[in-house]
Amino acid sequence: MLHLQISDARKLIIETGLALAERKLILGSWGNISMKIEKDCFAITPSGRSYDQLKPDDIVIVNAEGVKMAGIRTPSTELKMHMALYKAHPEFNVIVHTHSTYACAVASMRKTIPPFIEDMIQVIGGPIRCAEYAIAGTEELAQNAVVAIGNNNAALLANHGAVCCGKNMRETLNVASIVEKSAQIFCITEQMGGAINIDAKTAKILRAFYKEHYSKRQAGEEL
Ligand SMILES: [Zn+2]
Numbered sequence: 001m002l003h004l005q006i007s008d009a010r011k012l013i014i015e016t017g018l019a020l021a022e023r024k025l026i027l028g029s030w031g032n033i034s035m036k037i038e039k040d041c042f043a044i045t046p047s048g049r050s051y052d053q054l055k056p057d058d059i060v061i062v063n064a065e066g067v068k069m070a071g072i073r074t075p076s077t078e079l080k081m082h083m084a085l086y087k088a089h090p091e092f093n094v095i096v097h098t099h100s101t102y103a104c105a106v107a108s109m110r111k112t113i114p115p116f117i118e119d120m121i122q123v124i125g126g127p128i129r130c131a132e133y134a135i136a137g138t139e140e141l142a143q144n145a146v147v148a149i150g151n152n153n154a155a156l157l158a159n160h161g162a163v164c165c166g167k168n169m170r171e172t173l174n175v176a177s178i179v180e181k182s183a184q185i186f187c188i189t190e191q192m193g194g195a196i197n198i199d200a201k202t203a204k205i206l207r208a209f210y211k212e213h214y215s216k217r218q219a220g221e222e223l
Helices: 006-022 079-088 101-109 118-124 139-149 169-191 200-218
Strands: 032-038 041-044 060-062 068-070 094-098 154-157 161-166
Touching (some): 006 032, 041 079, 079 139, 079 161, 101 154, 101 169, 118 169, 118 200, 139 161, 161 169
Antiparallel strands (some): 032 041, 032 094, 041 060
8 A cells, every 4th residue: 555645646637747747748737647645545637737837736636436626627537547557456455547659559540569579578478468449538449458467557549649657757758759669660670570589488587587576676675
């Protein structure tokens, strides 16, 4: 369980929104960010507000069912997807939904990005699958995203964008950057005859090293 205060979570979400905008992973008011404060308390960006205008009070507080507990704004239209992913994955503490250009390009082709780059396998867990199409904001999209993520940390949303999850803000920002980079490499390699994928046995070793050591070193839990 996280012991973040609501005010800390609100500030962290705003900082992350600005970082995502700076990396061009979100644009204007599109995309959204949420964070688990504790088991039945989550913070999420509001619907239709630009990240450069967000104030701490704009960040909405909801319970595990997505019911608003505090805040003046309407929560993000993708609230259902965030809550469905938290329910399916108790290990996720942060979820970022992006509309980055290359992820959207591959999502528009409704293709899966195969496991061809080491950092993608380590941080995301394997292929970046594309969820079946459903209209934004619907329960159907939420369930399709849960299926596409499986045991990984990210998925594409057909004709829409990407959803990226992690155990903390730093890891989730990293997931979002690697999704976009992998999508860009996919677009390049597809034009050059296609990448050679990393085999399943090697992928398992790479993922295990990241989970058991590298992610802990990044979090300062291992020297
Ligand atoms: Zn969206």
